[in-house]
Amino acid sequence: MKRAMPPVLSHFQAAVLLTARQQKEKVVAVSLDLGLSVTEVQLTEAGVLLPNGRLLAWTQVETIAANELGCFLVTEAEIEKIQIFSEQFNRLYSLMPTMGAPTMLISGIPMHRIKGTDPYRDTLTKIQAVAPVMGDVLDTTMGLGYTAIEAAKTADRVTTIELDPAVVEICRHNPWSQQLFDNPKITRIVGDAYDVVAEFEDGRFSRIIHDPPVFSLAGDLYATDFYRQLYRILKPKGRLFHYVGDPESKSGRNVTRGVMRRLQAAGFTQVRPYPHAFGVVARK
Numbered sequence: 001m002k003r004a005m006p007p008v009l010s011h012f013q014a015a016v017l018l019t020a021r022q023q024k025e026k027v028v029a030v031s032l033d034l035g036l037s038v039t040e041v042q043l044t045e046a047g048v049l050l051p052n053g054r055l056l057a058w059t060q061v062e063t064i065a066a067n068e069l070g071c072f073l074v075t076e077a078e079i080e081k082i083q084i085f086s087e088q089f090n091r092l093y094s095l096m097p098t099m100g101a102p103t104m105l106i107s108g109i110p111m112h113r114i115k116g117t118d119p120y121r122d123t124l125t126k127i128q129a130v131a132p133v134m135g136d137v138l139d140t141t142m143g144l145g146y147t148a149i150e151a152a153k154t155a156d157r158v159t160t161i162e163l164d165p166a167v168v169e170i171c172r173h174n175p176w177s178q179q180l181f182d183n184p185k186i187t188r189i190v191g192d193a194y195d196v197v198a199e200f201e202d203g204r205f206s207r208i209i210h211d212p213p214v215f216s217l218a219g220d221l222y223a224t225d226f227y228r229q230l231y232r233i234l235k236p237k238g239r240l241f242h243y244v245g246d247p248e249s250k251s252g253r254n255v256t257r258g259v260m261r262r263l264q265a266a267g268f269t270q271v272r273p274y275p276h277a278f279g280v281v282a283r284k
């Protein structure tokens with residue numbers, strides 16, 4: 001069953017509301033879910049009357065408009081910036097708006113590519129790298145769940161793993177991540193992908209999407225023994241996409257070379273760069 005989500009707004013929607021107020025509109029169409037859909041709201045002297053009966057004060061709209069890096073949950077009495085500090089991993093996570101799907105900032109660094117693209121288009125390139133995405137799919141690192149959600153459009157089943165429970169909490173407040181909780185094809189596991197993959201049976205997955213943090217933060221997920229596990233749990237003829245990073249950068253080039261060498265050592269064949277999605281593809 002779908003959960004009813006409170007409205008979530010960013011500076012993009014706040015700007016629409018403030019412009020409409022200036023133009024003395026009484027009703028305006030605006031998104032209350034970061035651009036997924038559009039709803040009509042009423043403008044009053046005191047603020048914006050939302051469909052759930054909540055009056056969002058103009059001072060609150062102005063606070064949202066002034067923050068270009070944050071997304072705000074409109075709760076019954078307040079507005080709350082969507083951010084969580086993870087005590088376990090000593091990191092601050094926050095949802096950052098873009099013209100399309102939001103990304104997540106991990107201690108200030110965006111989780112998706114946003115230069116010249118947006119998180120949703122970035123996701124599509126990763127999925128296209130192993131198209132057709134079918135059968136049982138493993139998404140090794142969930143993040144905001146965009147790769148898992150996109151894969152679930154054509155796959156039979158998607159399993160997605162996330163290390164930090166605080167990331168799952170951010171997803172609960174992100175309208176674009178809701179299928180992680182609603183889509184019966186998607187199974188979420190909280191754990192370390194390094195340990196979790198060792199538990200899957202041989203040859204289970206038709207496709208693996210491996211979109212880890214950068215090498216310097218998650219070296220285990222770039223190691224030959226981890227790749228051996230990915231090879232073991234992939235079906236014969238199954239395909240892997242491995243995100244690596246900008247192939248034009250010096251570090252991206254070096255990491256790509258090392259990743260390709262270790263994937264081959266782990267048994268993968270047809271190991272090729274896939275620069276369009278900043279990654280590498282391989283087959284079993």
Ligand SMILES: C[S@@+](CC[C@H](N)C(=O)[O-])C[C@H]1O[C@@H](n2cnc3c(N)ncnc32)[C@H](O)[C@@H]1O
Nearest residue numbers: 141142143144145146147162163192193211213
């Ligand atoms: C680049 S993001 C993944 C983005 C994701 N594909 C999406 O569509 O939003 C990497 C994620 O991996 C998580 N992570 C880091 N180390 C991990 C591990 N060892 N096992 C599972 N997840 C991990 C991070 O917390 C982060 O959420």
